[in-house]
Amino acid sequence: MTKEDKSLGWIRAEWPAPSNIRAGSTTRLGGVSKGSYYSFNIAAHVGDDMNDVGENRRRLRQELKLPAEPLWLQQIHSNRIIQNGKSADDLQADGAYANKTGRVCVVMTADCLPILLCNERGTEIAAIHVGWRGFSRNIIKNAISSFTSAPENLMAWMGPCICPVHYEIDVNVHDACLQILPGSVDAFTSSRPGHWYADLKKLARQQLTNMGIYQISESSFCTFADDSLFYSYRREAVCGRIATLIWMDS
Numbered sequence: 708m709t710k711e712d713k714s715l716g717w718i719r720a721e722w723p724a725p726s727n728i729r730a731g732s733t734t735r736l737g738g739v740s741k742g743s744y745y746s747f748n749i750a751a752h753v754g755d756d757m758n759d760v761g762e763n764r765r766r767l768r769q770e771l772k773l774p775a776e777p778l779w780l781q782q783i784h785s786n787r788i789i790q791n792g793k794s795a796d797d798l799q800a801d802g803a804y805a806n807k808t809g810r811v812c813v814v815m816t817a818d819c820l821p822i823l824l825c826n827e828r829g830t831e832i833a834a835i836h837v838g839w840r841g842f843s844r845n846i847i848k849n850a851i852s853s854f855t856s857a858p859e860n861l862m863a864w865m866g867p868c869i870c871p872v873h874y875e876i877d878v879n880v881h882d883a884c885l886q887i888l889p890g891s892v893d894a895f896t897s898s899r900p901g902h903w904y905a906d907l908k909k910l911a912r913q914q915l916t917n918m919g920i921y922q923i924s925e926s927s928f929c930t931f932a933d934d935s936l937f938y939s940y941r942r943e944a945v946c947g948r949i950a951t952l953i954w955m956d957s
Contacts, residue, residue, distance in 0.1 A: 779798070782801050784838055
């Protein structure tokens with residue numbers, strides 16, 4: 708479970724992370740964006756006014772007292788993880804990893820599943836963007852492989868995403884996910900011929916567990932169902948994005 712602070716537009720991750728780890732997700736509250744992007748859109752690629760996006764990002768840095776500008780990725784539903792802090796001319800990726808303080812890993816979502824990872828010592832962190840494409844391309848495995856810590860010494864927090872009853876997928880998506888995790892049939896519920904309701908969190912939890920990560924916590928929010936707090940691409944294709952961030956205090 709998570710707790711939401713409407714004054715900050717911030718959902719703090721509730722997980723057994725070390726005390727120096729800061730993590731959580733924004734909501735759509737607390738910003739200046741207008742219309743379909745109301746009000747705390749932090750994405751620069753969705754058609755929002757760039758001055759509004761810039762102000763929202765400034766508020767994000769100020770209100771969360773971030774140690775640095777987040778590494779804003781150009782997300783493409785890939786399996787690429789950027790090593791945060793290294794020179795990266797190509798920011799096309801769907802995850803970021805860091806092992807030093809002063810670096811902020813972030814992913815943007817509007818229904819997909821954001822996952823944050825850290826080790827028990829609080830010296831390694833990562834943020835990944837998991838939709839069905841990223842899942843079927845093994846982005847979770849790639850993110851875990853970035854850590855020097857053994858999987859059993861890692862923990863995960865799954866942020867707000869679309870819940871199964873609102874996430875109907877077709878046979879292509881169903882089969883692509885099963886190729887990565889053949890034993891995950893219970894993550895799908897038949898809805899009509901050739902279609903299923905998919906549980907992104909259950910898929911992710913099963914893969915994390917299979918890889919040796921057992922400390923898994925999650926938010927209970929559904930991005931599709933709660934239009935007062937979240938953007939949802941499935942609910943309204945033109946919309947903003949929330950941010951899910953993790954960083955280490957020095």
